[in-house]
Amino acid sequence: MRRTYPDYYDKFTCIADKCPSTCCAGWQIEIDEEALKKYRELKIETVDFKDGCFKQDKEKRCKNLNERGLCKLILEHGEGILCNTCRLFPRHIEEFENVREYSLSISCPEVAGYLLKRKDPVTYRTIEDDEVDTEEYDPEEQLIYKKLYILREAFFDIVLDRKLSFAEKAGRILAFAREFQLQADDILVNGGDLDLIDVEAAKAAEHKPLEITSGQRYELFKVMETWEYTCDDLKEVLEMTEKALHSEGAPYDEALERKMRECLLTQGMDWDILTEQILHYFLYIYFCGSAYDEYYYGQAQLAVAACLHLKDFAMAHFKTRGAISTEDVIYYTYLYARELEHSVPNVLATESYMDEHPLI
Numbered sequence: 479m480r481r482t483y484p485d486y487y488d489k490f491t492c493i494a495d496k497c498p499s500t501c502c503a504g505w506q507i508e509i510d511e512e513a514l515k516k517y518r519e520l521k522i523e524t525v526d527f528k529d530g531c532f533k534q535d536k537e538k539r540c541k542n543l544n545e546r547g548l549c550k551l552i553l554e555h556g557e558g559i560l561c562n563t564c565r566l567f568p569r570h571i572e573e574f575e576n577v578r579e580y581s582l583s584i585s586c587p588e589v590a591g592y593l594l595k596r597k598d599p600v601t602y603r604t605i606e607d608d609e610v611d612t613e614e615y616d617p618e619e620q621l622i623y624k625k626l627y628i629l630r631e632a633f634f635d636i637v638l639d640r641k642l643s644f645a646e647k648a649g650r651i652l653a654f655a656r657e658f659q660l661q662a663d664d665i666l667v668n669g670g671d672l673d674l675i676d677v678e679a680a681k682a683a684e685h686k687p688l689e690i691t692s693g694q695r696y697e698l699f700k701v702m703e704t705w706e707y708t709c710d711d712l713k714e715v716l717e718m719t720e721k722a723l724h725s726e727g728a729p730y731d732e733a734l735e736r737k738m739r740e741c742l743l744t745q746g747m748d749w750d751i752l753t754e755q756i757l758h759y760f761l762y763i764y765f766c767g768s769a770y771d772e773y774y775y776g777q778a779q780l781a782v783a784a785c786l787h788l789k790d791f792a793m794a795h796f797k798t799r800g801a802i803s804t805e806d807v808i809y810y811t812y813l814y815a816r817e818l819e820h821s822v823p824n825v826l827a828t829e830s831y832m833d834e835h836p837l838i
């Protein structure tokens with residue numbers, strides 16, 4: 479098995495009761511069969527055995543949380559009592575044949591804080607061991623994965639090239655992903671062999687820096703208003719952002735962006751590096767996984783959209799409050815990731831919007 483980890487993977491430690499936004503609130507936590515069996519035997523009262531999840535209180539907090547934000551199950555039975563979802567979060571694993579790609583989700587404030595504060599590019603460590611996959615895989619999907627992997631390597635080179643602006647990076651990534659998608663769609667429609675997808679041709683696709691109008695930006699922003707939410711926090715951020723940036727169809731405010739960037743720079747946060755980390759993160763975790771849903775261009779667009787959405791929040795915050803801190807940016811990032819990454823309907827709503835209104 480080939481296993482790949484980002485270089486910060488082993489540094490993560492859950493800060494439990496010091497966490498500003500516990501992962502045990504908002505989401506319905508699905509319990510795996512093995513853990514459910516154990517909970518039945520122990521007659522754990524906080525489990526909804528009918529739906530196979532933990533019960534929640536009125537604020538959607540897991541009923542296992544005590545007043546200090548600690549898990550009563552762990553306190554009483556030890557870490558071994560946890561179901562897979564609780565044990566693994568914020569760890570995420572993408573699975574391909576004899577390949578596992580590990581990551582940590584930025585929906586956890588600790589991970590978001592770590593990633594957004596670092597200045598150097600993330601690197602990856604790959605190890606091989608003797609374990610052989612026992613899962614069954616669709617050979618065509620694995621073939622696509624190998625091609626996407628090569629394309630993603632090219633994306634990483636682009637993302638990490640600090641001579642390129644965000645618009646230049648986004649323009650290239652989107653053009654290459656779109657070309658890959660067009661080739662794949664064409665082959666599928668004509669019943670051809672997916673091995674004929676030419677990754678080098680995709681990497682040579684014509685490109686120009688991403689340009690989006692303020693109208694397009696507003697429409698992309700409005701997609702988030704169609705999302706389902708785990709709590710009201712993101713809704714409040716959207717209301718603030720719409721009021722500050724979009725309500726009168728105002729043109730894009732470059733001076734505001736410049737001031738927002740300067741404010742963060744005085745605190746050591748460079749928006750270009752932050753965007754590099756976010757793009758890198760989304761492409762690493764999700765781009766190759768599109769081998770399973772055939773929406774390669776959609777995943778590339780999602781990574782770019784995340785950067786645009788987060789910049790909207792930061793600019794709106796700066797305009798509304800007259801200042802912005804690095805902690806504010808970290809808050810918006812994990813809040814956004816919480817509502818997007820763990821919700822299939824929200825991912826689909828965003829992808830489907832961009833399918834009809836592609837960024838390029």
Ligand code: SF4
Pocket residue numbers: 491492493494497498499500501502567568585586587588
């Ligand atoms: S969100 Fe992260 S830091 Fe907070 S409780 Fe969950 S795993 Fe721990």
